[in-house]
Amino acid sequence: MNYINTELCKKCGGKYCCQQMGGTFIPEQFEDLTVNGLIEAVKNLKLSIDWYEGCPLGSDRSRTLYLRTRNIDSPVIDPSWGGYTCVHLNPDKGCDFTYEERPFECQKLIPKFENGEYKCYIPKQYKATKAGLSSRWIPYQHILLKVEDSF
Numbered sequence: 001m002n003y004i005n006t007e008l009c010k011k012c013g014g015k016y017c018c019q020q021m022g023g024t025f026i027p028e029q030f031e032d033l034t035v036n037g038l039i040e041a042v043k044n045l046k047l048s049i050d051w052y053e054g055c056p057l058g059s060d061r062s063r064t065l066y067l068r069t070r071n072i073d074s075p076v077i078d079p080s081w082g083g084y085t086c087v088h089l090n091p092d093k094g095c096d097f098t099y100e101e102r103p104f105e106c107q108k109l110i111p112k113f114e115n116g117e118y119k120c121y122i123p124k125q126y127k128a129t130k131a132g133l134s135s136r137w138i139p140y141q142h143i144l145l146k147v148e149d150s151f
């Protein structure tokens with residue numbers, strides 16, 4: 001099932017999603033989760049390494065790294081938050097990924113317009129908050145640290 005609503009999203013142009021921040025992937029979306037595989041993914045898919053400050057599960061880790069799409073004019077290693085447009089947003093066509101290629105966070109966003117307002121949302125069951133998504137990367141922190149070091 002996908003939540004694409006081309007008509008509504010065309011009108012909006014990504015004002016409240018793609019123009020605010022690149023979308024976050026989950027590890028299961030990558031075939032090759034080795035250091036070299038993720039370095040190639042960062043380069044080829046134009047990703048950034050971002051992080052959650054601390055550990056979403058309460059360990060003493062100072063940062064929890066994860067991968068998301070890069071923002072325009074932004075670096076590969078980029079913990080900035082909000083107000084930047086994703087490099088994959090094409091002003092004429094929308095997202096340049098297919099639905100299946102999109103970050104998990106983007107796939108699960110449901111477009112909604114009600115009572116004159118955009119009320120797009122991600123259902124809670126997907127746990128697609130920054131804490132929820134970064135926690136999925138916890139088993140891969142040792143790999144992401146090496147990926148980070150290579151840039």
Ligand code: SF4
Pocket residue numbers: 008009010012013014015016017018109110111112118120
């Ligand atoms: S999902 Fe919502 S915020 Fe994003 S482009 Fe569509 S209508 Fe706009």
Ligand code: SF4
Pocket residue numbers: 014017018021022023069086087088089090094095096097102103106
């Ligand atoms: S990957 Fe596509 S859907 Fe996700 S933020 Fe970027 S342009 Fe928007």
